[in-house]
Amino acid sequence: MTLDKPFGITTVILAAALLSACGTAPPRYSALPDYSSVDVPSRVSPEQSTDVTIYAMGLVGTPYRYGGNTPDSGFDCSGLIGHVYRARAGVQPPRTVAQLQDWGQSVPNNSIRTGDLVLFSPxxxxxxxxxxxxxxxxxHAPSTGGVVRLDRLDSSYWSRQQIAFRRP
Known part of the structure; x- marks a missing residue:
């Protein structure tokens, strides 16, 4: 089979997509670009989203504390999100991860932007x-005894989780 014709490439891509949909594993994050991005509405402007991202990265190293929601007291994961969004976008997110799961708009993997929420569901x-x-x-603020840190979605631990993206 030659792939130098557009029909051949399209057929191979379509077949691969159909075959990958047959598995029972939950969807995973893919670092491969998909150029068919979708415009997802948001109450947060792109500029605020950038501000959220920069501020969140500046909090790396802040101690983890269950129930924490300030840089002085430490953060748990939803406390970190709440603090950052209130401080840099003037938006009040829900307090718990379970509530964040339904907050804002779902974002397809091919449309994520900085500042979007990443939710992990085993x-x-x-x-x-x-x-x-x-x-x-x-x-994120990962666990008791840890600190706010920067991680990769394709790391061995996080890539095994079901991942969803939300945009406030």
Missing amino acids: RNQATHAGIYVGNGRFV
Whole structure:
């Protein structure tokens, strides 16, 4: 089979897409670009989204604290998101990860932008969240004894999670 004709390439891509949809595994983050992005409405402007991202990255190293929601007291994952969005976009997110799962608009992987929320669900209920900062990375407050940190979505741990993106 030659792939130098557009019909041949399209057929191969379509077949691969159909075959990949047959599996039972949850959707995973893919670092491969998809140039058919969708415009997702948002109450946060692109400029505010950039501000959210820069501020979140500046909080890397802040101690984790369950229930924490300030730089002085430390953060849990939803407290970090709440603080950053209130401070840089004037938006009040819900307090819990379960509530964040339905906040804003769902964003397809091919349309994510900096400042979008990243939600992790080992099953169907989100249990952890962070802020997408670009290039397959996100800022989050991971666990007791840890600190706010920058991680990669394609790392061995996070890539095994079901991942969803939300835009406030």
